[in-house]
């Protein structure tokens with residue numbers, strides 16, 4: 001059994017026909033070859049698989065493809081490069097040395113983008129809370145928080161809202 | 162029905178009803194019935210890890226309009242079973258009228274779990290470590306469940322019947338919760354102890370609702386999770402506290418009585434002794450809040 005869904009993924013319209021319970025993570029990585037989204041634990045603990053669906057961050061490893069509604073807007077890490085905010089964040093992460101092995105970064109930066117899109121005047125405590133579901137075993141988080149604060153200061157008007 | 166157990170997500174079937182009536186129709190008949198799937202934050206993990214066998218069919222109740230929304234009805238809040246933890250914590254109504262529930266929701270997982278996970282899923286999952294249970298219990302509210310024919314109301318205090326056992330028939334869905342608001346004079350508190358602040362299963366957590374007037378305890382309800390097979394109200398303690406003065410001797414005595422009343426177990430997350438001690442400190446700490454201005 002398969003179900004049909006039309007999604008806007010990173011700005012592009014996509015008509016999909018997928019098994020309804022296939023993990024959205026597998027749809028992204030295998031069917032659509034969007035390998036930026038990572039699988040760390042597959043059990044909701046690490047946040048490496050974080051993507052944005054209709055403005056909210058979700059874990060694609062716990063999301064059945066059929067539960068991504070028809071017409072949903074999906075943003076993965078690949079989509080961030082196409083946005084001003086995503087570029088600002090990427091530059092800030094690099095400048096602050098916020099990535100080490102890099103495995104957590106796609107999920108981390110997707111959470112950053114979702115947070116700043118909603119609230120560019122965020123403080124360190126809010127940043128930590130909004131990234132508590134993204135585990136990083138390398139950096140100790142301080143540089144990641146600095147990067148997000150720096151991105152918040154430069155957050156482009158076009159990306160607000 | 163065949164008995165084939167799917168071994169992958171791809172082999173599983175799922176229905177996507179667009180209304181509650183349609184969902185209840187599917188639940189009514191054994192041939193179309195399936196496992197209700199809301200945010201999936203418990204089920205997808207249980208299936209992936211093999212703790213629970215994958216069912217042949219699920220029924221997605223996520224986002225069904227009849228299960229959404231938070232509203233007021235007189236002295237009560239009405240909260241749809243499909244409301245997410247994020248919606249709960251962001252709701253002015255919940256923050257005002259059942260503040261410990263809003264606070265509890267902020268401590269569930271990280272943001273991603275909060276945007277996915279639902280109240281109904283948390284209640285149906287019936288883990289003794291479920292973070293919403295204490296605040297639901299202290300409201301003495303009701304759970305409304307329904308099948309195709311009728312609705313049925315169950316006091317929250319009777320809904321969890323045992324370890325992961327709930328008062329729900331195979332053809333029923335959880336629809337909404339009716340939660341009496343706290344009075345203007347009463348206060349609520351929430352506390353969660355775990356290994357780290359986010360993304361962690363509670364070792365012990367609890368909520369209380371109470372009122373203290375001129376240094377005397379007028380009312381006090383307290384519920385604690387992770388110390389028994391279900392979240393429990395400490396009714397013996399509540400009764401003992403009634404009309405007592407809020408002073409050091411009451412606090413010392415209540416701490417002792419709590420450690421005697423709760424019957425926790427040892428498990429991988431903690432020991433019974435630690436839980437007993439912590440619960441005593443927690444209830445004492447709740448009461449100490451009234452010694453300070455609100």
Ligand SMILES: Cc1cc2nc3c(=O)[nH]c(=O)nc-3n(C[C@H](O)[C@H](O)[C@H](O)COP(=O)(O)OP(=O)(O)OC[C@H]3O[C@@H](n4cnc5c(N)ncnc54)[C@H](O)[C@@H]3O)c2cc1C
Pocket residue numbers: 043044045196197198199200201202203204205206222242243268269270271274277278279280281282283284285286290291292293333334335336360361362363
């Ligand atoms: C990484 C991680 C961290 C977590 N942290 C916490 C935490 O800190 N605190 C906490 O309390 N929980 C935590 N959880 C558990 C989980 O998020 C909650 O229990 C959650 O709210 C479940 O809701 P759901 O909508 O995702 O449920 P689902 O997984 O969709 O369903 C759970 C159960 O509810 C049933 N169900 C769902 N909706 C209905 C309905 N309307 N009627 C009848 N049955 C229904 C399902 O059949 C299933 O049995 C965590 C989970 C993960 C993966």
Ligand code: FES
Pocket residue numbers: 038039040041042043044045046047048049050059060061062
């Ligand atoms: S892979 Fe999804 S949370 Fe770890």
Ligand code: FES
Pocket residue numbers: 098099100101102103104105135136137138139
């Ligand atoms: S940089 Fe290695 S896990 Fe975060």
